[in-house]
Amino acid sequence: MAQTDFETLTAYAKCFAGLTPEREKLLVEIGPTVSPALPRITEAFYGTLAAIPATAPFLEGRLDLLKQTHLRWLNGLFTGPFDVDYTKALYKVGYVHVKVNLPVEFMAGGMTLISDRLITEIDRIYSGEDPLRLGALGAVNAILGFSLLVMQQSFQNSSLHEELEKFLKITGMSRALFNNLTAVYSKSK
Amino acid sequence: MRADMLTSILQELNGTSADIEASGIISTDGLIMAAVLPQGLDEDRLGAMSAAMLSLGDRTAQELGRGTLEQVLIKGAKGYVLMAYAGSEAVLTILAKPNAKLGLIFLDVKRAAENIASLI
Numbered sequence: 001m002a003q004t005d006f007e008t009l010t011a012y013a014k015c016f017a018g019l020t021p022e023r024e025k026l027l028v029e030i031g032p033t034v035s036p037a038l039p040r041i042t043e044a045f046y047g048t049l050a051a052i053p054a055t056a057p058f059l060e061g062r063l064d065l066l067k068q069t070h071l072r073w074l075n076g077l078f079t080g081p082f083d084v085d086y087t088k089a090l091y092k093v094g095y096v097h098v099k100v101n102l103p104v105e106f107m108a109g110g111m112t113l114i115s116d117r118l119i120t121e122i123d124r125i126y127s128g129e130d131p132l133r134l135g136a137l138g139a140v141n142a143i144l145g146f147s148l149l150v151m152q153q154s155f156q157n158s159s160l161h162e163e164l165e166k167f168l169k170i171t172g173m174s175r176a177l178f179n180n181l182t183a184v185y186s187k188s189k
Numbered sequence: 190m191r192a193d194m195l196t197s198i199l200q201e202l203n204g205t206s207a208d209i210e211a212s213g214i215i216s217t218d219g220l221i222m223a224a225v226l227p228q229g230l231d232e233d234r235l236g237a238m239s240a241a242m243l244s245l246g247d248r249t250a251q252e253l254g255r256g257t258l259e260q261v262l263i264k265g266a267k268g269y270v271l272m273a274y275a276g277s278e279a280v281l282t283i284l285a286k287p288n289a290k291l292g293l294i295f296l297d298v299k300r301a302a303e304n305i306a307s308l309i
Contacts, residue, residue: 173241181237
């Protein structure tokens, strides 16, 4: 599998999600105001997951650790910098999700829950300050979209890698042979 | 020098039997070492496919308790593909006509594989 080009992925994800330098700056600016609400969002997030029969088993025995990690990530949405290192850290999340066999829809579903809570909080905090409220909502939407794109990319690549490893193990084929086989057929397209 | 000697073995193999249409020596990673092929046959594909088939054949023989793999034979409407190890790091592949005398082919391939193994 090809090494991930994090520079390209960062630029691509930002472009796709609309995470502009202005929105990055705004996220950091509103951070101190928004951050007191974040622990509440984490609690609500895991409260919802615990009530869904399909997701609850994944929380067993690790809820406190998950909440700490989640809160750290939420705070990161409002501190930045949103650079290649930030992308690399997000990319690891997708990989970890595959390792613990989380179904693919958990990331999009989870992001929807978070988005819902953050929208509610931002709306409450900046009620009556329409330009700032709308700007903040746009920035939050962009950083969440960026995050999901990077994590899903990683999830997909990690899933493919796991499936390939299984295939190579079952067939006894070496990685070198597999790479040469695909190279021959890629070149002759 | 060694590539020439390997090619020479293949030319002799192809010449020994009118039923053999093509032959190649491939590394176990699927890379061509020497080949005597007719026009229009892609040596890279021959190499990669042969190594892949032999690798899978190896695994199948082990999993199904057939012992160490000796050969893989594919029979198609237009002829045969026969693959055999030539030492531990190379594969000999031949393409034969549909009406080929397989007994003779097996013998010729076995001898050629032994010669190749001694060279590699």
